[in-house]
Amino acid sequence: MDNFQFYSPTEFVFGRDTETKAGEMVKKYGGTKVLIHYGSGSAVKSGLIAKVRNSLSECGIEFTELGGVQPNPRDTLIYKGIQLCRDEKVDFILSVGGGSCIDSSKAIALGVPYDGDFWDFYGTGKEVENALPIGTILTIAAAGSEGSGASVVTKEEGSFKRDVGSDKLRPRFSILDPELTCSLPAYQTACGATDIMAHVFERYFTNTHEVEITDRLCEAVLLTMIKETPRVIAQPDNYEARANIMWAGTVAHNDIVGVGRSQDWNSHRIEHELSALYDCAHGAGLAVVMPAWMEFVYKHNVMRFAQMAVRVWGCQMNFExxxxxxxxxxxxxxxFLRSIGMPINFKELGAKEEDIPQLVEKLGIGDGKTGGFVHLSAQDIATIYRIAAHAE
Incomplete structure (x- = not known):
């Protein structure tokens, strides 16, 4: 196991009706003027935004609002949010939605105190020195952004999807009410489950030796997802299954399962270009990319993949x-991905094999390589896209 420092300061408020604590939590963390940032009209129609408004008002906290966050959140709305926060002297951002909404909120949070373009931080490694505090009310179990310092957004001009990571972007608190996820369509639920599993696999496939504790933690999250995902698809109102998945999403990405070990993240990088170009769901893109990546790299450490097969999928070990x-x-x-309604190849995703050169070019690797488990060249990634295109 490698040396590590683990910092996860987010306070989690979990359970039924916890969204009514929004005002109390914002006040606890010093917010006096709040931007309520949310996605589609469903948050309004369901009455959730009204509950949030009431909770803030009861605590004497002023607020303004900005809706309209889309999947694969766009820079155009983020610029609007930054200006709104400056004009309204907002000092706290409350994200009400899923990972896209939280990622958009994080981008606004770092952009408000920054003199330049917030995009300067995405995909560049530029250090975030200051950001407004944020809190979240999670409505989709998937991205894990409610417990991480990561944010992924899309630049509309050129369709570039890039990320930033900083402890300055970790939410001060996250409210997790599993009941808020019960109305999700089966496809969206499955996309979220796929993303959760991908977050674990990005950490599971490591070059670090003797990491039994985090191996077992990874396997526990994966086994939970294998059990609970079909249950919630068959029984959308199953609170207990929803609760297990919601907490699994947080555990999968706050890095408790990834400490002390090298990580990969190539599958996410490869997928980002698919969802940027085709505007597909991130989880659906991962369902196509991740098994293809596995097929390409498994010989790098056959026994690690065999361990996954035995411990996670119940396969019999063939020692010969x-x-x-x-x-x-x-x-x-x-x-499994197919069984929960996920696409597994380009055709099912709506991607085109003839676009592979463009997808590879937009990754910006050039003559270099990327990744932690296996360092991949542009040619390697093109091969993975081709495997994904023809998967059965």
């Missing part, structure tokens, strides 16, 4: 031919 076990595990993963 571990490649067979590893590949069986990858096929089990792809089969």
């Amino acid at each position: 031919n571990p490649d067979e076990t590893a590949l069986e595990g990858i096929q089990c993963f792809r089969g």
